[in-house]
Structure formats: C-alpha cells, structure tokens
Amino acid sequence: MDDLEVLSWLTRAEARALRALARRLRPQLGAARLLRRRVGLALLPYQAEGTRFVLGEALVSEVWLRLPRHRVEGYGAVLGEDLGKAQALALLDAALAAGVGRGEILALAEGVRQGWQAARARLLRQVEATRLEVETL
Amino acid sequence: MSYVTARGGEEAIRAAEALYRSLLGRLTPAFHEQLEARLPYLLDRLMGEGGVWAPRLAALALAQTGGDLYEGVLLLRAYRTTLPRLSPALALSREELCLLRRISAAFKAIPEGQVLGPTLDYSQRLLRLEALYRAEAPPPPPEAARPAPERYPSVSGWLRRKGLLQAPREAAEGLPDLTTEPLRFPAPRPLALQALARADTGGLLALGYSGMRAYNAHYHPTVSELGLGYAEVRLPHPVRGGAFAIGEVRLSFAEVVAPAQPGEPYRLGFAATLGWNEVKVIAAALLELEMQREEPHPARSQEFVLLHTDPVEASGFALHYKLPHYVTFLSNLLAHQGQPEEVEDA
Numbered sequence: 001m002d003d004l005e006v007l008s009w010l011t012r013a014e015a016r017a018l019r020a021l022a023r024r025l026r027p028q029l030g031a032a033r034l035l036r037r038r039v040g041l042a043l044l045p046y047q048a049e050g051t052r053f054v055l056g057e058a059l060v061s062e063v064w065l066r067l068p069r070h071r072v073e074g075y076g077a078v079l080g081e082d083l084g085k086a087q088a089l090a091l092l093d094a095a096l097a098a099g100v101g102r103g104e105i106l107a108l109a110e111g112v113r114q115g116w117q118a119a120r121a122r123l124l125r126q127v128e129a130t131r132l133e134v135e136t137l
Numbered sequence: 138m139s140y141v142t143a144r145g146g147e148e149a150i151r152a153a154e155a156l157y158r159s160l161l162g163r164l165t166p167a168f169h170e171q172l173e174a175r176l177p178y179l180l181d182r183l184m185g186e187g188g189v190w191a192p193r194l195a196a197l198a199l200a201q202t203g204g205d206l207y208e209g210v211l212l213l214r215a216y217r218t219t220l221p222r223l224s225p226a227l228a229l230s231r232e233e234l235c236l237l238r239r240i241s242a243a244f245k246a247i248p249e250g251q252v253l254g255p256t257l258d259y260s261q262r263l264l265r266l267e268a269l270y271r272a273e274a275p276p277p278p279p280e281a282a283r284p285a286p287e288r289y290p291s292v293s294g295w296l297r298r299k300g301l302l303q304a305p306r307e308a309a310e311g312l313p314d315l316t317t318e319p320l321r322f323p324a325p326r327p328l329a330l331q332a333l334a335r336a337d338t339g340g341l342l343a344l345g346y347s348g349m350r351a352y353n354a355h356y357h358p359t360v361s362e363l364g365l366g367y368a369e370v371r372l373p374h375p376v377r378g379g380a381f382a383i384g385e386v387r388l389s390f391a392e393v394v395a396p397a398q399p400g401e402p403y404r405l406g407f408a409a410t411l412g413w414n415e416v417k418v419i420a421a422a423l424l425e426l427e428m429q430r431e432e433p434h435p436a437r438s439q440e441f442v443l444l445h446t447d448p449v450e451a452s453g454f455a456l457h458y459k460l461p462h463y464v465t466f467l468s469n470l471l472a473h474q475g476q477p478e479e480v481e482d483a
Binding site for chain 2: 046047053054060121123128129132
C-alpha cells in the first residue's frame with residue numbers, strides 16, 4: 001500500500017479514530033504550522049464519451065500543514081464540512097512523510113480497508129441477489 | 138415592467154419570519170442526521186439541482202425550509218457562492234463507477250447482465266398502514282453467494298462496436314462552467330449536459346414527457362442503459378503529486394437511443410446527475426436526444442429546454458409575481474380602462 005493509498009483509506013476512517021491516532025503521534029511530530037485550513041468546493045468533472053462536463057461540485061474540507069522539526073508537509077482533505085478530520089489526516093500524512101508512527105498508521109488504514117471492503121462485498125452480494133434473468137416469451 | 142420602491146412593513150416581515158420558523162419547530166443536529174439517513178432520495182434531488190454534493194447541508198436546507206425544495210435549492214446555491222474553489226477533482230467516468238443498479242430496456246443480455254439494485258420497480262405500491270401504529274423494521278435483503286461486479290462495460294460502447302450507434306460527437310476543448318459563464322445558444326454540449334445535471338427534476342420531466350407523447354408519432358427512444366451507483370472523488374495531492382480518494386458521491390446516469398433515419402445507426406442521448414434520481418436522468422437523456430432533432434417542438438429547442446428548467450431561475454421568476462407590482466398594475470389598469478379619475482385612489 002503506497003502512501004496515497006493509505007491516505008485514501010484513512011479518509012474513510014471514523015474521524016474519532018483519526019484524531020486519536022494524530023494526538024498520540026503529536027509529541028513526536030512537534031509543532032505544526034498551518035499553511036491552509038478551509039472549507040471549499042471541488043469541481044466534479046464527468047467524462048462521457050469524449051465530452052467532459054461539470055457534473056457539479058462537492059463540499060470539501062482541506063488542511064495543509066508543515067512540520068518544521070521534520071521539514072515535511074502534510075495534506076488532508078475529506079468530503080463534507082469536517083476540518084478536524086481533515087487536520088488529523090494532514091498530520092498523519094506529514095507523519096508518514098517524516099517516517100513517524102508508520103506502523104500504527106498503516107495498521108489503522110489496513111483495518112479501515114478490511115472493514116470497508118467487507119461491507120462493500122456484502123452490499124454487492126445483496127445487489128447480485130437482484131440480478132435480472134428474464135426470458136422473452 | 139415597472140417597479141416601485143416600497144417602504145415600511147419591517148415589523149410585519151420580522152413577525153412573518155418568526156411565525157414561519159415557529160411552525161417548523163426546533164431544528165436539531167439529530168434531526169438533520171435523521172434526514173440525511175432516512176430521506177436520501179429527497180436529499181439527492183436537492184443536491185443534484187443545487188449542483189453541490191453536501192448531504193449534511195442539504196439536510197439543513199431541507200429542515201430550515203420545512204421541505205420546500207425550491208427554497209432549499211436556493212439556500213444551497215446561495216451558500217456555494219460564498220465558498221472558495223479548491224483544486225478540481227479528477228474527472229469521474231462511466232468506467233470507474235461502482236454501480237448498484239444497472240438495467241437496459243434495449244437488450245436483456247447486455248454484457249455482464251442486469252441488476253435491479255435497490256428499487257421498487259415491479260413491486261406493489263401500497264401504503265404500509267401498520268407502520269403508522271408500530272415500528273417496522275425491513276427484512277434483511279437476501280445475499281447471493283458471490284458479489285455483483287463493481288464495474289460494468291458501457292452498453293453504448295457495445296452497441297457502437299456492433300455498428301448500431303452513431304460515432305461519438307466531437308469532443309469539446311476545455312471545461313466550460315455554467316456557474317462562471319453565461320449560457321449562450323447554441324450551447325456547446327458540455328454546458329448543455331451541465332445545465333441538465335442541475336436542472337429541475339419536474340421541469341425536465343414535463344418537457345421530456347411532452348416529447349414522449351403526442352409529438353412523437355413513430356418515434357420511441359429506448360433506455361439502453363440506466364445506472365445508479367457511487368463515484369469515488371479523487372483530489373490531487375499538492376505535496377506528493379498523484380491523487381487520493383476523499384470519499385464517494387452517489388450518481389445516476391442514463392443513455393437513451395433512437396433511430397436517426399431508417400437504415401442508419403441510432404443516435405444517443407445522455408444525462409447524468411449528482412445523487413440517485415432516475416426519473417430526472419431518463420427525462421434529461423430523452424431531451425438531450427430531442428434537442429438533436431430539428432422539428433419545431435419546444436422540447437427540441439435547446440434554448441427552450443435549458444432556459445426554462447433551472448429551478449432557481451424558474452421558481453424565482455414565478456415567485457416574483459407575488460411581490461409589489463403596484464406601478465405595473467396601475468399602469469395596466471389605466472391603459473385597459475382609460476379612466477384615470479376612477480383609479481386615482483387605488
């Protein structure tokens with residue numbers, strides 16, 4: 001799992017779990033300098049047969065920070081209005097870049113991945129039960 | 138039109154708003170959470186027409202307006218104008234959607250088959266009156282031994298390979314955006330598809346229905362593919378490069394096909410919208426097909442369809458008629474009756 005994939009799974013984690021892990025790693029990370037912390041809109045382009053158009057926008061919270069002690073930056077973004085979760089994600093992203101708490105972060109991401117994939121597989125089994133097999137009389 | 142500035146009425150306006158809010162009762166975070174969890178199709182309609190994926194804000198807009206959809210869409214669209222634009226997400230595409238519902242009315246044996254997904258199609262529509270008196274939990278849905286595929290091949294691509302469908306229309310350059318530029322006609326296809334994506338469901342349905350009925354003798358489009366599912370939103374990472382997923386949105390799309398001329402390949406109409414709203418995308422895709430035709434029916438006029446189906450503009454214009462038009466009305470009255478002395482005290 002590369003770091004971007006780790007981040008992708010962490011965005012699906014409970015905000016509480018992300019914040020708890022970020023708090024635990026905070027002493028090793030040192031002070032963080034916020035570069036950006038805001039709620040805004042991400043354009044959602046849609047590609048349909050060669051035509052690219054704007055399907056709409058999504059509300060996104062994003063945080064970008066720097067850890068001067070480790071000379072790394074971290075970025076976190078999540079759908080919706082949850083700057084706390086985005087900031088925890090940015091801290092964990094910076095921690096990954098600094099090589100701090102990597103094992104714990106990967107373990108959290110792996111747990112989220114397994115849980116999410118199990119739930120999605122269950123949903124898709126329920127979808128499969130609706131498969132339409134018809135005959136033309 | 139003539140307008141007049143009116144003064145006064147502040148107390149009445151404040152009292153009216155207070156009365157409106159008191160009749161709606163208390164708004165609580167728990168209520169918004171309930172709305173978000175229990176009325177997803179209503180919220181999807183609101184977000185689709187608002188053009189913004191923001192379920193919690195949509196729930197708030199719905200609660201704050203007592204379920205008045207046009208007011209709710211207005212609130213969402215107004216709020217979005219206060220927000221900065223972040224980096225655009227990577228383009229969503231048909232091939233990357235995780236579909237929970239995928240059906241075709243054209244062929245029963247499309248590649249990878251059809252799944253009904255969550256739907257009331259073919260079910261009896263009966264009020265479950267017993268739920269008025271006691272809690273009712275739905276039975277757990279059955280599960281197949283293996284999961285359905287997440288992704289399916291495009292039916293239009295399959296039809297095209299068989300020579301049944303016209304070649305794709307030429308790709309337009311850039312990514313024009315209705316929220317930053319005006320709609321001019323003839324509108325390029327990207328702007329038309331965006332306008333349909335955020336159009337009023339009822340407006341599209343009415344115009345789409347007009348195209349389906351009396352004006353279409355010997356012309357019966359077919360839904361070649363209808364899909365409801367999830368699209369993963371991916372943002373570029375500003376430090377690492379590359380992109381990562383920040384969550385999923387619900388999305389619907391429809392493709393309809395109809396013969397162009399006898400013996401020629403079929404034409405394709407397409408529409409997609411945020412949220413699960415299949416009547417909207419079917420009507421919109423039919424209109425996209427209609428707008429390619431030249432006959433002088435309103436549903437075939439791009440300008441007529443796109444200008445009259447924006448929910449905020451249409452509802453705003455309808456509602457403005459209730460606001461003071463004293464000068465307009467008086468001048469109409471004078472012109473009509475030609476008796477100024479009788480209306481002097483109006």
